[in-house]
Amino acid sequence: MSQSAMQPTIAGWFTDGDQPRLIGTQCCDCGTYFFPKQELFCRNPNCTSTRFDEVELSRTGRIWSYTKHYYAPPEPYISGEEFEPYTIAAVELETEKMVILGQVANGFEPEDLHTGQEMEVVVEKLYEQDGTDYAVWKWKPKAS
Ligand SMILES: [Zn+2]
Numbered sequence: 001m002s003q004s005a006m007q008p009t010i011a012g013w014f015t016d017g018d019q020p021r022l023i024g025t026q027c028c029d030c031g032t033y034f035f036p037k038q039e040l041f042c043r044n045p046n047c048t049s050t051r052f053d054e055v056e057l058s059r060t061g062r063i064w065s066y067t068k069h070y071y072a073p074p075e076p077y078i079s080g081e082e083f084e085p086y087t088i089a090a091v092e093l094e095t096e097k098m099v100i101l102g103q104v105a106n107g108f109e110p111e112d113l114h115t116g117q118e119m120e121v122v123v124e125k126l127y128e129q130d131g132t133d134y135a136v137w138k139w140k141p142k143a144s
Contacts, residue, residue, distance in 0.1 A: 025039055029042065035100050119142055
């Protein structure tokens with residue numbers, strides 16, 4: 001099954017295709033980036049803007065910190081049927097310099113990661129329902 005046939009578990013968080021990107025917003029006035037999308041008011045305390053552009057964020061970044069989680073993620077993250085501990089990484093985006101926390105791709109443990117490591121956004125199947133594959137985005141160590 002091709003990757004493009006998968007449906008995102010949450011619509012509008014990332015783009016389709018072989019080079020997926022997270023979708024965020026950027027404040028029209030102060031230029032601050034947000035992910036998940038911020039659309040009502042700017043979180044910059046010095047900015048009163050209510051106007052935002054939807055933007056595709058850098059698809060690569062570098063690890064700022066990482067850990068293993070032993071409890072189920074809160075909404076809007078959706079875990080599979082049986083909860084298993086998973087690795088998460090806080091990654092600083094290449095261009096925007098904002099830190100985005102996300103699950104790490106299947107098969108990677110904290111021992112496989114190090115601070116400053118280059119990561120990229122990937123889309124992985126999370127579960128199948130009624131013949132449709134549902135997908136989430138994750139951080140994956142970038143192949144050099
Ligand atoms: Zn702003």
